[in-house]
Amino acid sequence: xxxxxxxxxxxxxxxxxxxxxxxxxxxxxxxxxxxxxxxxxxxxxxxxxxxxxxxxxxxxxxxxxxxxxxxxxxxxxxxxxxxxxxxxxxxxxxxxxxxxxxxxxxxxxxxxxxxxxxxxxxxxxxxxxxxxxxxxxxxxxx
Amino acid sequence: xxxxxxxxxxxxxxxxxxxxxxxxxxxxxxxxxxxxxxxxxxxxxxxxxxxxxxxxxxxxxxxxxxxxxxxxxxxxxxxxxxxxxxxxxxxxxxxxxxxxxxxxxxxxxxxxxxxxxxxxxxxxxxxxxxxxxxxxxxxxxxxxxxxxxxxxxxxxxxxxxxxxxxxxxxxxxxxxxxxxxxxxxxxxxxxxxxxxxxxxxxxxxxxxxxxxxxxxxxxxxxxxxxxxxxxxxxxxxxxxxxxxxxxxxxxxxxxxxxxxxxxxxxxxxxxxxxxxxxxxxxxxxxxxxxxxxxxxxxxxxxxxxxxxxxxxxxxxxxxxxxxxxxxxxxxxxxxxxxxxxxxxxxxxxxxxxxxxxxxxxxxxxxxxxxxxxxxxxxxxxxx
Ligand code: SF4
Ligand code: SF4
Ligand code: FES
Numbered sequence: 001x002x003x004x005x006x007x008x009x010x011x012x013x014x015x016x017x018x019x020x021x022x023x024x025x026x027x028x029x030x031x032x033x034x035x036x037x038x039x040x041x042x043x044x045x046x047x048x049x050x051x052x053x054x055x056x057x058x059x060x061x062x063x064x065x066x067x068x069x070x071x072x073x074x075x076x077x078x079x080x081x082x083x084x085x086x087x088x089x090x091x092x093x094x095x096x097x098x099x100x101x102x103x104x105x106x107x108x109x110x111x112x113x114x115x116x117x118x119x120x121x122x123x124x125x126x127x128x129x130x131x132x133x134x135x136x137x138x139x140x141x142x
Numbered sequence: 143x144x145x146x147x148x149x150x151x152x153x154x155x156x157x158x159x160x161x162x163x164x165x166x167x168x169x170x171x172x173x174x175x176x177x178x179x180x181x182x183x184x185x186x187x188x189x190x191x192x193x194x195x196x197x198x199x200x201x202x203x204x205x206x207x208x209x210x211x212x213x214x215x216x217x218x219x220x221x222x223x224x225x226x227x228x229x230x231x232x233x234x235x236x237x238x239x240x241x242x243x244x245x246x247x248x249x250x251x252x253x254x255x256x257x258x259x260x261x262x263x264x265x266x267x268x269x270x271x272x273x274x275x276x277x278x279x280x281x282x283x284x285x286x287x288x289x290x291x292x293x294x295x296x297x298x299x300x301x302x303x304x305x306x307x308x309x310x311x312x313x314x315x316x317x318x319x320x321x322x323x324x325x326x327x328x329x330x331x332x333x334x335x336x337x338x339x340x341x342x343x344x345x346x347x348x349x350x351x352x353x354x355x356x357x358x359x360x361x362x363x364x365x366x367x368x369x370x371x372x373x374x375x376x377x378x379x380x381x382x383x384x385x386x387x388x389x390x391x392x393x394x395x396x397x398x399x400x401x402x403x404x405x406x407x408x409x410x411x412x413x414x415x416x417x418x419x420x421x422x423x424x425x426x427x428x429x430x431x432x433x434x435x436x437x438x439x440x441x442x443x444x445x446x447x448x449x450x451x452x453x454x455x456x457x458x459x460x461x462x463x464x465x466x467x468x469x470x471x472x473x474x475x476x477x478x479x480x481x482x483x484x485x486x487x488x489x490x491x492x493x494x495x496x497x498x499x500x501x502x503x504x505x506x507x508x509x510x511x512x513x514x515x516x517x518x519x520x521x522x523x524x525x
Binding site for chain 2: 050054055058059060082084085086087088089090092098099102104105106108135136137138139141
């Protein structure tokens with residue numbers, strides 16, 4: 001059913017110590033994953049401010065993937081657990097306002113999990129394919 | 143908690159309160175008082191920071207108007223230790239905002255003696271002014287009703303929308319030092335006061351007030367009833383509002399007339415940041431950035447990022463929103479900002495099991511976490 005030409009645009013906010021390095025590993029070990037992801041490098045998932053996630057979505061990104069270290073592995077102790085609260089709040093706000101909260105995912109992926117990174121992007125890409133284009137991409141009045 | 147009922151020895155309620163505040167100011171418990179005082183124009187009450195007891199004249203602790211949320215003023219006065227104690231007369235929503243601001247280190251709780259007065263509802267400043275100019279005494283009119291039950295607004299006016307759905311018409315002494323009770327109290331004859339044990343001891347040892355331990359069960363009953371009615375009204379209003387804003391179209395309709403003046407943020411007691419990100423260089427874009435966005439979408443609303451401004455403010459502070467409605471009061475376009483914040487806040491606060499203004503000891507949700515929580519809520523399921 002889905003338009004075969006629709007390539008979801010995903011913005012990935014990835015933490016330096018884990019997921020960003022994991023994404024790098026995915027590349028050097030030639031894991032296949034969709035090219036529609038644009039990666040933004042953060043020092044820690046805890047450094048995410050929702051203003052950037054919102055900007056991505058309101059500008060028309062189809063999905064936002066926030067990647068951090070597994071609990072216990074955060075380089076700054078608990079940045080990832082604080083990020084989880086912030087993202088849960090963001091999704092709650094989105095839900096009340098009828099915005100598609102599945103356009104925001106949070107995942108823990110370590111530096112050695114290149115394969116998991118590739119698999120996650122594939123999975124997200126598939127989920128977004130079936131959701132279709134972000135309707136906000138066509139809204140000028142925001 | 144200690145209680146006392148004082149039979150009015152002065153001519154009226156206001157004079158009795160003034161006498162109490164005068165004794166308090168003369169004691170070593172406070173060096174100054176922040177109290178609502180009639181403006182020179184006569185048609186408004188604003189908080190005055192009072193040092194000279196003679197200027198306690200024309201104060202009214204229950205004037206039903208809130209031109210500024212006192213928590214904002216108190217933050218200006220105590221973000222650093224002011225070097226003396228300040229006694230502040232506030233309404234419940236202002237006291238609850240103080241609880242939140244204490245968590246963000248925007249006030250010094252130790253520098254304050256907080257006196258919370260039962261709130262009978264408030265009018266928009268222009269409405270209040272109109273009533274006064276029409277010869278009414280809005281404070282007295284409400285106080286008279288408050289003995290019998292719920293207060294009705296003047297026939298020619300209505301209360302602020304926030305007050306109609308406020309579940310906190312009165313506080314107890316868990317987050318404040320002193321409570322002046324008005325609900326269920328015959329204020330033509332009596333003054334009813336509660337104080338925390340520590341404050342009651344301090345007040346009686348300095349002969350500011352004696353605590354005769356008389357209670358007012360009528361007030362408790364009445365407050366519980368009103369609270370129940372307000373919760374019903376709240377659920378109705380928020381339920382209706384939710385169906386109005388649960389789509390991007392609904393949000394666009396809501397914000398259609400937004401001027402982007404930022405008044406809602408500037409007047410919100412919880413928005414304490416000295417520099418809001420929306421007024422910082424982060425949002426000073428270059429011409430080619432705007433043109434680039436316009437090219438991507440074909441067109442963009444200018445000034446840019448209006449929906450984002452409101453969504454960001456929701457994310458940054460809705461958990462601590464105490465529903466005072468100052469945003470409504472401040473909005474020149476009559477956008478129901480408070481309803482938006484309370485609707486979104488209702489769900490978010492429940493998710494975090496957090497009630498803003500309830501306790502100084504509960505950390506603000508954004509500053510803490512539990513080891514395993516919110517996995518589905520954060521969009522982590524499907525692993
Ligand atoms: S958002 Fe509005 S109702 Fe909530 S605390 Fe701020 S001014 Fe009060
Ligand atoms: S006060 Fe009203 S018009 Fe001004 S920015 Fe807020 S919602 Fe928009
Ligand atoms: S350093 Fe990776 S989540 Fe904090």
